[in-house]
Amino acid sequence: MLALVQRLPDDSMTVALASGGRTQFGWGTDRHLLADIYDAINQQTRATGNWGKGKAPKIPLWPRPKAKAKPDKPKKPTSVAELFKNFGR
Template sequence: MTTALASGGREQFGWGQDRHLAADLFDAINQNTRATGQWEKGKSPKIPAYPRPQAKTAAEETPARPRSVAEIYQHFQRR
């Protein structure tokens, strides 16, 4: 769970190297099938990619503004 949270969140749980490799292999086989198949009217079907957990965007990962020493001191003085 710690590795999943460090990788981007709870939806990353269970997604190790083997699962990422299997998903990439699935997509590669589908891409090869689309490229080499004999399709009617020369148009290949759209094969959806293997569903993967969504990565966080840069806006979601932006940390809050760091506190100054004076702000930290004031925070502890409020007690």
């Protein structure tokens, strides 16, 4: 499966489902980079702006899809005997 995913466009539905779900659809490398550039420009604006006596305004980050949570424990490999027992039912 990994070889197939490597040849697909990074914003395809298959890559999105493998990366964490439908919310990842359309989020290719270019879109992630543009969101990072947006956030960097806003941080630079806050750092160098002339805000007088007031504080710099809080500029929200560009909304991004949530990443898939990784399981705490890795799955235990299934033995051949367990597979045979499950198919024998």
